Amino acid sequence: MFRYIRLVYKLTVGGVFTRKRILNLLRNGVYYVLNIPPKHTYPSLLIVEPSGVCNLRCPLCPTGAKFSDGGTLTRKRGQLSLANFKKILDKYEEHALICAFIGYGEPFINPDLCELIAYAKKKKLYTQVVTNGHFIADQEIAVKVVKSGLDSIVFSVDGADQKSYEQYRVRGDLERVKSSISNMASARKLIDAENPTIEIRTILTPYTLPQREELFSMSKKLGADKVFFKTINLENRVNSDQETKNRFYLGGVFSRYIDSVSLKSRNKIKNECQYIWFSIGIASDGMAAPCGYMIGAPGLMELGNELEDINNPSWTNATTNSFRRKILSEKSSIEECKNCTGKLSAEGGGPPSMLFRIYNLLRLMTRN
Numbered sequence: 428m429f430r431y432i433r434l435v436y437k438l439t440v441g442g443v444f445t446r447k448r449i450l451n452l453l454r455n456g457v458y459y460v461l462n463i464p465p466k467h468t469y470p471s472l473l474i475v476e477p478s479g480v481c482n483l484r485c486p487l488c489p490t491g492a493k494f495s496d497g498g499t500l501t502r503k504r505g506q507l508s509l510a511n512f513k514k515i516l517d518k519y520e521e522h523a524l525i526c527a528f529i530g531y532g533e534p535f536i537n538p539d540l541c542e543l544i545a546y547a548k549k550k551k552l553y554t555q556v557v558t559n560g561h562f563i564a565d566q567e568i569a570v571k572v573v574k575s576g577l578d579s580i581v582f583s584v585d586g587a588d589q590k591s592y593e594q595y596r597v598r599g600d601l602e603r604v605k606s607s608i609s610n611m612a613s614a615r616k617l618i619d620a621e622n623p624t625i626e627i628r629t630i631l632t633p634y635t636l637p638q639r640e641e642l643f644s645m646s647k648k649l650g651a652d653k654v655f656f657k658t659i660n661l662e663n664r665v666n667s668d669q670e671t672k673n674r675f676y677l678g679g680v681f682s683r684y685i686d687s688v689s690l691k692s693r694n695k696i697k698n699e700c701q702y703i704w705f706s707i708g709i710a711s712d713g714m715a716a717p718c719g720y721m722i723g724a725p726g727l728m729e730l731g732n733e734l735e736d737i738n739n740p741s742w743t744n745a746t747t748n749s750f751r752r753k754i755l756s757e758k759s760s761i762e763e764c765k766n767c768t769g770k771l772s773a774e775g776g777g778p779p780s781m782l783f784r785i786y787n788l789l790r791l792m793t794r795n
């Protein structure tokens with residue numbers, strides 16, 4: 428409970444909610460409700476990819492899959508420099524509320540990540556990093572991360588033991604991840620900081636589903652604050668073979684699909700998308716995308732380049748607005764969107780999403 432009170436305090440008194448940002452959010456909301464492409468507004472949520480490179484080879488990710496053949500990520504695999512991040516953020520900081528550092532690479536491979544976070548914090552944005560957890564190797568690094576002012580760190584931990592973990596996190600080392608989590612928890616204690624909140628996030632697969640209780644125990648032991656389970660995304664953005672999809676497919680309510688072949692959603696898919704009315708995804712090379720799922724994945728929608736098209740912002744340019752119109756009229760014709768609810772939630776939206784929220788909440792309440 429105190430955590431939530433602290434969060435509200437931080438967002439209000441801490442300066443995240445300014446008049447301009449709230450007004451911008453409300454205006455985006457009005458455009459969303461009225462089904463009109465936004466005019467004279469800015470994204471409220473920035474999804475920024477610090478690095479296009481990853482140390483792991485996850486079979487359903489365009490960065491990791493088929494890496495031996497050069498990978499399926501077609502754009503340049505690079506790092507977002509602090510100078511380029513400043514160019515991007517300076518355009519949006521007055522109106523955006525949140526900067527989430529996430530993408531198709533591992534954020535901590537970018538040597539400037541802490542500087543990127545510190546810059547976003549200087550501009551009073553709420554910040555979050557999603558990481559595979561292999562790079563917070565000691566207390567010194569963990570202290571640097573805490574001192575950057577980061578608000579939330581999410582560790583992707585897809586298994587409670589190495590055998591289960593490496594099924595999806597190919598080349599991953601669970602012990603290194605566990606030590607990164609405990610380094611973060613002890614650094615936070617050491618300098619008596621409240622942030623970041625530490626979350627373990629697990630995709631539900633046939634390997635992880637039976638390990639939910641072990642993951643809760645692990646989280647408590649390592650000093651994490653919460654565990655969150657999400658459904659797996661099996662969309663065909665990496666040309667992964669059917670066998671791979673079958674292997675990770677989990678039927679029933681713990682899946683967002685009816686089956687692993689058609690990948691038809693269990694949720695009702697409407698002609699809507701919250702992402703493209705509230706957020707923008709920006710890859711490490713500046714390429715803008717409608718959402719985090721599409722950042723630089725092969726052949727997917729490019730809305731512009733945030734570093735090059737300075738006078739024609741991706742948020743309101745013709746390409747983005749025509750994409751929005753297509754979402755409203757014929758979303759099913761967009762291959763990447765046809766099974767996506769477009770809800771601003773981490774696990775695919777719809778009834779399974781509600782189920783997870785209730786499960787996670789109940790489990791948190793009974794945790795001690």
Ligand code: SF4
Binds near residue numbers: 703718719720769770
């Ligand atoms: S519908 Fe889904 S995949 Fe399509 S832009 Fe929206 S969030 Fe992205």
